[in-house]
Amino acid sequence: MKYxxxxxxNSALTQAYxxxxxxxPEIPEVIIEEPKLGAQGDYSTNIAMILASIQKMPPQKIAKAIVNNINNSDxxxxxIEIAGPGFINFFINKAAWYPVLKQIHQMDLEYGASNIGKGKKIQVEFVSANPTGPLHVGHGRGAAVGDSIANILNFCGFNVEKEYYINDSGRQISTLGRSVFFRYKELFGEDIVFPEDCYQGKYIIDLAENIKLINGDNFLNLEEETAVKNCAIFAADKILSEIKEDLDSFGVQFDNWFSEQSIFDSGKVAKAIENFQNKKIIYNKEGALWFKTSKxxxxxDRVVVRKNGLTTYFASDIAYHQDKFNRGFERIIDIWGADHHGYIPRIAASIEASGESRNRFDVILIQLVNLLRDGLPVAMSTRAGEFVTLKEVIKEVGRDAARFIFLTRNSDSPLDFDLELAKKKTNDNPVYYVQYVHARISSIIRKGKENGIADINWNAEAINMLTEPEEIDLLKSMNRFPEIVKQSAIRLEPHRMTFYLxxxxxxFHTYYNKHxxxxxxxxxxxxxxYLVLAVKKVIRNGLRLLGVSAPEAM
RNA sequence: GCGCCUGUAGCUCAGAUGGAUAGAGCAACGGACUUCUAAUCCGUAGGUCGCAGGUUCGAGUCCUGCCAGGCGUACCA
Incomplete structure (x- = not known):
């Protein structure tokens, strides 16, 4: 329509000249917008004002020239009105909205899809929580955002791969092993002081008990180093499989689980460091290797190999991001917690140093989730290892509500997540508000069938009877859907879809109550x-992009 | 100190590329179920867009400075 x-x-301008x-004859980009006020038409443009300086004519006069030359033969x-300082307001004939209905029905599940991605390979990496503890609410937000972005990009013709990066090497894993081993020893009555730098959560004790159940006291007879390592492997495996289960029950499936250890094993980390050393962008200072990210x-500059010979997390990240590009992705998107924002410049630096363009790399930062209950903060302490897990939240409020609420904010603003509100089945809760539309329409259609209207098809005579303002409003709104999908994709902002829905x-609810x-x-x-069935389809398509179900009945 | 994010109605938030009289929801108040699902709708009220300058026909949006909050600023991840 805008197009x-x-x-x-554009043709009016050429003709006017x-x-x-x-x-x-110069014509700048014509921008069409949808005015907020109905009195200002269905669409409007400010082109006459923009042209004023180029044409050296008053905007009103330019507007008149455009309007006089516009082809409205059909x-x-x-x-078409000229208003204010030179806006041109267009009022569309009602009948012009009807074809969108046909389009929705014909395209059905594909309505809103596009090919702006042109099949380009794009990777979305998200959650990537360390396998040292269960997923919490914050991870849930990242999962909802990442999965939804992947859905939307896929719908826009990108070839999307979803990846989870497993930090299964390095210090946090050995800390996990130590933590579990200490708890394990405690189970056999050993009196020990549990170190502060170890993971404090109760789940560590559960893991130790699990080991005891399977291995008895065998680990006590091993070298401490071996025992810790065995504990680490056992615990990380177990935690990871629980993470997978949680994500699965949240409706998030990854295409690839990428192990950090594997890039060490394949020698890619060493190779990346060597490569940068050859390029003279890694240097030795005080016994450590520094990467000249400041360049x-x-x-x-940042350390990649510590004085003690161990690589930093950054070193494996350099190799990891190189590997992503080597796997043929034209664009990579990382979704991180906002507390990692300081990390962006150095990863961008490593990408550029590797010879890739940094604008093929995007980071989406996810701000904190404040968990509330009836408006009051839920006490959580990471230090003591007490936090509400994603599993608990899903269990309490349900997957649909959780996913939808996570997507009701722009990711870079903090989100209040109220457990009680998420369960409420009222207007306060936007999930049900949207799902209810789908259920209501389903019910109408069932009723229609009972009344003998079995086939809902395009019938020009019937469609021409859709003249109520609320009906035109629905048509206009549905007509906007494909553009909302594209905007969400281009800006990587799934909350636009949430607001649209x-x-x-x-x-719809307004229409339902009036007619x-x-x-x-x-x-x-x-x-x-025919109209409401189209609404049902658009709602379903939109909810699907958010990973939320569209129920037939509620 | 420096860097990033945030600041819009009492509360929670929308407002891409600068556009007309700044929008929703909640809470408040008043209404609507013998009707296709009231998990709904209609109405009323609510504003110095953090503050101060600047850019221009026009700024919530762009620039500069300040104020407030959050986060970061490791040879941690």
Whole structure:
């Protein structure tokens, strides 16, 4: 629709110049917007104001020239007005909205899809929580955002791969092993002081008990180093499989689980370091190896190999990101907790140093989730290892509510997640507000069938009866859906879809309360059924992109 | 100190590329179920867009400075 108006304006401009109504043939990008006020038309453009300086003419006069030259032979426009300082407002003929209905029904599950991705390989890496403890709410937000972005990109024609990076090497894993081993020894009555730098959570004790159950006291007879290592392997495996279960029950499936250890084993970390050394962008200072990230926009250089010979987390990240590009991804998207934002410049530096363009790399930062209950903060202490896990949240409020609520905010603003509110089945809870539309329409359709309207098909005569303002409003809203999908994809902002759905839901509820779909007039009923079935499909498609179900009944 | 994010109605938040009179929801108040699902709808009220300058026909949006909150600023991850 916008595109059509745009091209009509462009030809009007050319024609106006040819007629001598305009001074210059230069045409800037025409921007079509949807005014907030109905009185300002369905669409409007500010092109006359933009052209004022180029044409050296007053905007009003330019606007007039455009309007006079616009082709409206097919009565696409009801009227075109010039308003304010030079806005041109377009009022679309009602009938022009009807084709969108047909399109929705025909495309069905594909309505809103596009090919802006052109099959490009793109990777979304998210959650990537260390296998040293269970997933908490914050990870849930990252999972919801990442999965939804992947869905949306996929819908837009990208070839998307979802990846989880497992930090299964290095210090945090050996700390995990130590933590479990200490608890294990405690189980055999050994009196020990549990170190502060170890993981404090109760789940560590559970893991120790698990080991005891399987291995008895065998680990006590091993060298401490071996025992710790065995504990680490056991615990990390166990935790990882629980993480997988949690994500699965959250409806998130990854295409690839990438092990940090594997890039050490394949020698890619060593190779990356060597490569940078050859390029003279890694140097030795005070016994440690430093990467000159400052040459690539970071504020200072960073250590990749410590004095003690161990690599830093950054070293494996360099190799990991190189590996991503080597796997043929044209774009990579990392989703991180916002507390890691300081890490962006150095990863970007490493990408540039590896010869890739840094604008093929995006980071989405996810701000904190404040867990509340009835408006009051839920006490959590990471230090004491007490936090509400994702599993508990899903169990309490349900997967749909959790996913939807995580997507009700732009990811870079903090999110209040109220457990009580998430369970409420009222207007306060946006999930049910949207799902209810789907259920209501399903119910109407069932009723329609009972009344003998079995086939809901395009019927020009019936469709032409859709003239109520609320009906046109629904058509306009549904017409916007494909553009919302694209915007969400381009800006990597799934919350746009969430807001759109709440908006469409609101338009539907308004319509529902004012007009009866099934009424005395069979023809009108038929047209309205065709309309609401389209709404149902759009809601379903939108919810699917968010990973939320669309129930037939509630 | 420096860097990033945030600051919009009492509360929680939308407002891409600068556009017309800044929008929702909640809470408050008043209404609507003999009707296709009231998990809904309608109405009323609510604002110095943190503050101060600047850019221009026009700024919540762009620039500069300040204020407040969060996070970061390791040879931790």
């Amino acid at each position: 059509k108006i745009k091209s009509l304006i 040819n007629n001598g109504d305009l001074n210059s 009565s696409f426009f009801d009227k 690539f926009g970071d504020e200072k 709440m908006n469409l839901a609101s338009s 009866r779909v099934l009424n005395d007039d069979p023809l009108l009923s038929c047209g309205r059924l």
